[in-house]
Amino acid sequence: MRYGVLLAIALVATLASGGTAAAQERHLDGPLILSQEGSFFVGGDTQTVAPDSDITVNQMYVQYQIPASIDARPKPAVVLIHGCCLSAKSWEETPDGRMGWSEYFVRRGFPTYLIDQVTRARSGFDPTVFQQVRSGVAPPDSLPNILVIGHQAAWTSFRFGPTYGTAYPDEQFPVDYADEFYKQMIPDLNLMLGPYSGPNPTFDHLATLANQTGGAVLIGHSESGFFPENAALIDPQHIRGMVTIEPGGSCTTANPLTVPLTPDQIVKLAKIPTLIVYGDHLSGGFLKSYADCHDTYVPQILAAGGDITFVSLPDMGITGNSHMMMLDKNNLDIADLIMRWIDSHT
């Protein structure tokens, strides 16, 4: 098992050597040329909240850009899925004003879809329980536990540095702009969606979106790190690849989050090429998640004949990457690595 993983690392190391490509080769220069852009929703349920008053809940907002073709070989669509206490903003311009992954994927020829998770940002949330508690119809403890990450916790758990205000010597996150980053951390209502008791509607919507795009690579991060796999367990048909970046939970449980993956689920997941990526300075929950994915999930998928690549960036000599690697100073190098994996594995 260990051999398979190491082989995969070596392969990606070779693929990543083009990270020094000139700006021109990366299509960073010149205008951004789109054949199409827009936004729409996937899913949504009608809920009656009062006589003659219905609202829509559980819809997922999607924003997309389709590049004018730059490559003879068409690229698959990519769907970028943000993490806890964040929105699709995470994939856009970085806190220090550099290009984010959303624009870079488009510039490199990928039809690119950003989503706001159900209950977050432009997807909205179901206000019913809040109104019921306010009016005394429901008890206060029926309010959801709103997930929030404070500045101090983000600094250490997202590995900007060992203690709040101090950066790691080789830190890649633009720590001078941490205050700008904190502005994209917003309340997370995912615990309204019953993740411990049943599937989050975002999973189903991601499978539907993959279908609507004509086949997509799903890229999840942190809270959503294992969302591509959860979508594939519902409908794998249009998911051409799964990229799991530092899953905040685990690689060994799906939804409900407390139930281990079954052998049948492993067989299903092994049919889709998978890339797992971890950055540097891992600690706490992410160290546990790393071990879980590396030592248990990867061998399970390999044993089922799957194509799975496990990348530890520091093991490849790429050091100092934070949990928010899509915003790090070398963010485009990491994107290059993912794009090369997509080109050769999907």
Place this chain on the structure above:
Amino acid sequence: MRYGVLLAIALVATLASGGTAAAQERHLDGPLILSQEGSFFVGGDTQTVAPDSDITVNQMYVQYQIPASIDARPKPAVVLIHGCCLSAKSWEETPDGRMGWSEYFVRRGFPTYLIDQVTRARSGFDPTVFQQVRSGVAPPDSLPNILVIGHQAAWTSFRFGPTYGTAYPDEQFPVDYADEFYKQMIPDLNLMLGPYSGPNPTFDHLATLANQTGGAVLIGHSESGFFPENAALIDPQHIRGMVTIEPGGSCTTANPLTVPLTPDQIVKLAKIPTLIVYGDHLSGGFLKSYADCHDTYVPQILAAGGDITFVSLPDMGITGNSHMMMLDKNNLDIADLIMRWIDSHT
């Protein structure tokens, strides 16, 4: 006074005659070519919610696209400000898949900025009071009154038709896609911001954003219809024009919402060119808002020497427009009218 208003109507009627321009002239054909795109935040306050735990609140998310120049004469930036229970999604692709105003303004050469109001969508909201109520530290009635519009109320108050499910014969809203529209209606937490007791932070952020863009035309709609004016009362210096589309509140009170505009405020507002636009089939609150703007505010601004244009679309022969005119079937015609006003008045 009435003469001044009629003159203004006649002027815009002439300007609107180009609404039949070919798709090519409108730059609808061919790729969308951007010199730059990205997103950032304006404002934001640090709030300590627990020992060693700070969060950022009151920040405003901004998403922008700068077109590659298509015109010898550079266009001013435009800032599109969504209304109640909506997000910046309102300005994007329509529910039936046509081009929205955000892309159209870019295609016509305007640097275009979309915002999510403070407490909405990607701007996030302050979760503190929700957590306090849940844990029993604060009483249930300290929760904010969350504004929500149901499908039935939206249908009639946004004037898709006289009764739910029935459209006006000349209706411009794409009513067959109303279910898709409802998905962009999300909970509105603006009443957390004390609109009856003090200024909404979005006003200040809009004035700051106008400065950051090097001068901008602010375009408000419905709840935000009078936001351009409220921003100008804080700092008019970089606001090159104000477009007020069917203000949901009033043209005669600023923030706090219960206090009438003072003569000094009228003088300040009269220094910035203003366009007010109303659609068809007005009823209820919008009929009152129309009368308030037309009969009181316009004469006040004219008396102070201001350049103000009041447009009633049906009076110009453009019939059937709903409150959501940026999504109506003739949405680009309405945008053309606004662009011509910008070209000749700012």
